[in-house]
Amino acid sequence: xxxxxxxxxxxxxxxxxxxxxxxxxxxxxxxxxxxxxxxxxxxxxxxxxxxxxxxxxxxxxxxxxxxxxxxxxxxxxxxxxxxxxxxxxxxxxxxxxxxxxxxxxxxxxxxxxxxxx
Amino acid sequence: xxxxxxxxxxxxxxxxxxxxxxxxxxxxxxxxxxxxxxxxxxxxxxxxxxxxxxxxxxxxxxxxxxxxxxxxxxxxxxxxxxxxxxxxxxxxxxxxxxxxxxxxxxxxxxxxxxxx
Numbered sequence: 196x197x198x199x200x201x202x203x204x205x206x207x208x209x210x211x212x213x214x215x216x217x218x219x220x221x222x223x224x225x226x227x228x229x230x231x232x233x234x235x236x237x238x239x240x241x242x243x244x245x246x247x248x249x250x251x252x253x254x255x256x257x258x259x260x261x262x263x264x265x266x267x268x269x270x271x272x273x274x275x276x277x278x279x280x281x282x283x284x285x286x287x288x289x290x291x292x293x294x295x296x297x298x299x300x301x302x303x304x305x306x307x308x309x310x311x312x
Numbered sequence: 313x314x315x316x317x318x319x320x321x322x323x324x325x326x327x328x329x330x331x332x333x334x335x336x337x338x339x340x341x342x343x344x345x346x347x348x349x350x351x352x353x354x355x356x357x358x359x360x361x362x363x364x365x366x367x368x369x370x371x372x373x374x375x376x377x378x379x380x381x382x383x384x385x386x387x388x389x390x391x392x393x394x395x396x397x398x399x400x401x402x403x404x405x406x407x408x409x410x411x412x413x414x415x416x417x418x419x420x421x422x423x424x425x426x427x428x
Contacts, residue, residue: 228415240355240403240419286355290415298407298415299345299357299368 197222199289201303208277208310215273216306218287224248228290229263229270230300235283246270277310284308314338316420318404324426325394333389333423335404344387345405345417346379348372355403361387394427401425 198221208214220229231243244256246263253262262271274281284305290298317336325331337344346358359369361379376392387406391398401424405417 230416232419237421238401238424239421240405242416242418245416288355298343299360299370300347300355300405300417301357302355304354 197224197227197289197291197301199287199301199303201287201306203306204304205307205309208308210279210310210312211276213273213275214277214308214310215271216285216287216308218270218272218303220268220270220287220289222289222291224291226291228298230288230290231261231270231272232286232288232302233283234286234305240286244272274308277308279310279312282308282310314340316404316406316418318402318420318423320423321421322424322426324428327396327427328393331391331394331425333391333402333404333425335387335389335420336385337387337404337406338408338418339385341406341408341418343367343407343409343417344379344381345407346389347403347405347419348400349403349422350400358389358402391425394425396427399425399427 200219227248229246233241233243251263258275260273284307286305287303288300290300319334344361347355349355357370358373359379360367378390380388401422403422404420407415407417409415
């Protein structure tokens with residue numbers, strides 16, 4: 196069974212600070228996909244990034260970067276120079292290898308990020 | 313940019329009534345999903361749909377739930393006899409592929425269902 200744990204319930208930072216959101220996952224599959232979604236106060240779910248289990252290369256995309264480590268089953272997400280507009284709930288999600296009929300996402304409980312002036 | 317749309321944005325119903333939630337997935341996507349989020353909680357998978365049939369469903373998706381793709385564009389979730397605990401935000405999602413390079417799911421804005 197797949198499981199995603201986001202131990203940080205809420206994080207508060209001051210604008211321009213860097214912030215890292217933690218995610219730990221469990222899966223029995225060797226092929227899986229990890230995602231980060233953002234849910235702003237308006238309620239929609241916005242796709243941010245995806246990572247495949249066979250590619251541990253960490254990348255930076257604008258102010259976003261992620262650190263994927265299979266050895267510790269972690270997929271942490273960092274926002275550099277945070278802004279007030281980054282205030283949202285951030286969900287980490289996991290889907291296991293392709294089953295032929297689509298891949299359900301298993302979400303973590305989310306981390307509420309508050310960025311203050 | 314193409315997006316998933318959902319209607320209505322908010323549905324209020326009486327306990328025991330039937331509701332149908334509507335979704336229009338992104339046009340070239342082949343995989344469709346419903347999720348729900350009880351207020352303040354995590355997003356939970358309900359059902360996935362591919363090739364005109366359910367491919368997977370969760371334990372939440374019991375006999376009172378059904379999904380349908382009545383035409384080439386719409387994807388509906390029906391709750392036959394609503395209960396108070398069905399009150400939640402319901403998200404529709406679609407993906408181009410089920411696995412591989414384009415399997416990210418794009419979500420609609422959600423329908424907030426309130427059961428009184």
